[in-house]
Amino acid sequence: MWREVRDWVEELACRAGFDGLPGGGRGLAVAAAIVAALAVGYLALNTRGSTVQLPRQDEAPSSAATASADPASIPTEPATITVHVVGEVRHPGVYALPSGARAIDAVEAAGGLLGDAEQAAVNLARPIADGEQIAVPRQGDVVAGAASGTTGAGGSAAAGGKIDLNTASAEQLDTLPGVGPSTAAKIVADRTANGPFRTVDDLMRVPGIGPAKLEALKDLVTAG
Numbered sequence: 001m002w003r004e005v006r007d008w009v010e011e012l013a014c015r016a017g018f019d020g021l022p023g024g025g026r027g028l029a030v031a032a033a034i035v036a037a038l039a040v041g042y043l044a045l046n047t048r049g050s051t052v053q054l055p056r057q058d059e060a061p062s063s064a065a066t067a068s069a070d071p072a073s074i075p076t077e078p079a080t081i082t083v084h085v086v087g088e089v090r091h092p093g094v095y096a097l098p099s100g101a102r103a104i105d106a107v108e109a110a111g112g113l114l115g116d117a118e119q120a121a122v123n124l125a126r127p128i129a130d131g132e133q134i135a136v137p138r139q140g141d142v143v144a145g146a147a148s149g150t151t152g153a154g155g156s157a158a159a160g161g162k163i164d165l166n167t168a169s170a171e172q173l174d175t176l177p178g179v180g181p182s183t184a185a186k187i188v189a190d191r192t193a194n195g196p197f198r199t200v201d202d203l204m205r206v207p208g209i210g211p212a213k214l215e216a217l218k219d220l221v222t223a224g
Contacts, residue, residue: 083128084192085110087136088117102127106134122171132185133192135169162222165203166196178216183208197223 079099083106086092090111097105104124113119118139128134163172165187173184183206190206191197200223203209209217 081128081130081132083131084133084188085136086133088114088138089136090114097128100127103134107136127181129170129181129185131189132170132181133188135171162220164224165200165221166191166224176217176220178213199223 080096081099081101082094082096084094085106089107090113092110095106095109097109102124103122103126106128107113107122107124113136116139118137121137122134163176165173170181170184170188173179173187174181176184179187186206186208187203194205197203200218200221201214202223203214203217203221204211
């Protein structure tokens with residue numbers, strides 16, 4: 001076996017160009033070459049094993065990371081509205097309800113209708129607005145339409161069929177031309193915050209009512 005190793009070393013020496021060296025020098029040169037080759041191979045293996053593959057710069061972020069960074073994905077609390085429920089309910093008062101609530105939700109928040117409430121006088125299915133007053137009259141209080149001098153809860157219509165701005169409910173104000181639920185709620189909120197209307201012209205202090213709308217309402221309302 002020693003002879004085979006020696007022959008292999010001699011062959012390596014010839015291929016590496018060491019055949020011109022003395023025998024001992026040639027053997028040392030071959031051995032040094034073998035050691036150097038082994039060292040290079042060892043370093044190459046260790047370097048390849050420790051290589052870390054970095055992500056490409058053009059790679060798009062994951063959908064989970066994108067969703068977490070998107071402000072639109074953060075849930076928000078629903079908006080609320082505040083209404084005043086009066087009349088024939090168990091617990092009259094001011095209640096905060098989710099935006100988009102209907103009159104039935106406000107009545108239920110106030111404990112529901114009393115036995116002598118005139119349920120047909122209030123449209124319980126209609127949407128309600130922020131700042132609105134919902135008045136539930138007692139049976140017998142509503143006897144006719146507003147055009148013929150209706151008196152709702154608190155007597156909202158005056159003589160001649162005009163609606164009294166200081167006692168009308170939001171539902172009754174909503175029947176006026178050009179006055180929707182939002183404007184009706186603003187009229188009720190204004191008189192609650194600033195006191196009764198002294199004249200019909202005081203409607204100008206309500207946001208959304210200008211000279212043209214005031215002129216259209218003058219013959220239909222009164223400030224009793």
